[in-house]
Amino acid sequence: MTFLKVEGFGKSFTISHLNQTIRAVEQIDFSIDKGEFIGITGKSGSGKSTILKSIYRTYLPDEGKILYDSEEYGLIDLLQAEERKILYLRKYEIGYVSQFLNVMPRTTSRELVEQSVLEMGKPASVAKEEAEYVLSHFELDRKLWDTYPNTFSGGEKLRLNIAMAAVKKPRLLLLDEPTASLDEQSKVKVRELIEKLKKNGTTLAGVFHDIEFMDGLCDKVFDMKRRQYTSEGAVI
Ligand SMILES: Nc1ncnc2c1ncn2[C@@H]1O[C@H](COP(=O)(O)OP(=O)(O)OP(=O)(O)O)[C@@H](O)[C@H]1O
Numbered sequence: 001m002t003f004l005k006v007e008g009f010g011k012s013f014t015i016s017h018l019n020q021t022i023r024a025v026e027q028i029d030f031s032i033d034k035g036e037f038i039g040i041t042g043k044s045g046s047g048k049s050t051i052l053k054s055i056y057r058t059y060l061p062d063e064g065k066i067l068y069d070s071e072e073y074g075l076i077d078l079l080q081a082e083e084r085k086i087l088y089l090r091k092y093e094i095g096y097v098s099q100f101l102n103v104m105p106r107t108t109s110r111e112l113v114e115q116s117v118l119e120m121g122k123p124a125s126v127a128k129e130e131a132e133y134v135l136s137h138f139e140l141d142r143k144l145w146d147t148y149p150n151t152f153s154g155g156e157k158l159r160l161n162i163a164m165a166a167v168k169k170p171r172l173l174l175l176d177e178p179t180a181s182l183d184e185q186s187k188v189k190v191r192e193l194i195e196k197l198k199k200n201g202t203t204l205a206g207v208f209h210d211i212e213f214m215d216g217l218c219d220k221v222f223d224m225k226r227r228q229y230t231s232e233g234a235v236i
Helices: 048-055 083-092 109-118 124-137 154-166 184-199
Strands: 002-015 020-033 037-041 063-070 074-077 094-098 172-176 203-207 220-223 228-230
Touching (some): 020 203, 094 154, 109 154, 154 184, 184 203
Parallel strands (some): 094 172
Antiparallel strands (some): 063 074, 220 228
16 A cells, blocks of 8 residues: 655745746656655756655645655645644654754753654653664764764764654654765664664655665665656666
């Protein structure tokens, strides 16, 4: 059964100071089955991030539907859903990770990960245990656990970002270039975690410039240029 279906999707951006409209993406159709991991490839500016941000509803597209089979709401069009439903889905069902860390100031990395668990209604003892597990898994240095992430390196921020999303074990995880500033060892950790999440039933959609990273990990690769799934997965 289809878990996520993108239908006739299109998005334009208005640049008000230039009085111009940019057609960022058009006529995109694809679907993802439950438990699949799909990669999205295409040249820079082809609209890969725009699609992920629209699924997460950071962007509101002007054409099409994004049908998602929610545990709580059943089949729901993410583009039409009420704000409160989107907030619920972000809390319990859909995660989004990019290379940028955007978090509450003066909050330690441990507290941030615990917060992700607490907002799902789990007790503090579970939050503590699960936070420590993911922070260790991503090898975030223990001395950074109780410090604020504003001074972290790019790779450290990213590992924290992934830990905050992964600890929720989301049903759908959107990965927007999450490995962009990571070294090889950290990429291996991300790969391990993706494999683990997948094994536990998480459905994933990701944008990666690193084709080697996608190799053998993605079930299908959607090519923005051809507007279809390809088996080769080459970046055009
Ligand atoms: N908030 C925005 N306001 C205006 N234009 C935008 C906005 N977000 C994206 N765009 C434009 O939409 C197009 C698609 O951008 P998007 O970031 O989705 O591409 P991408 O394929 O992810 O690119 P890259 O691989 O370089 O990250 C680009 O031309 C971009 O400039």
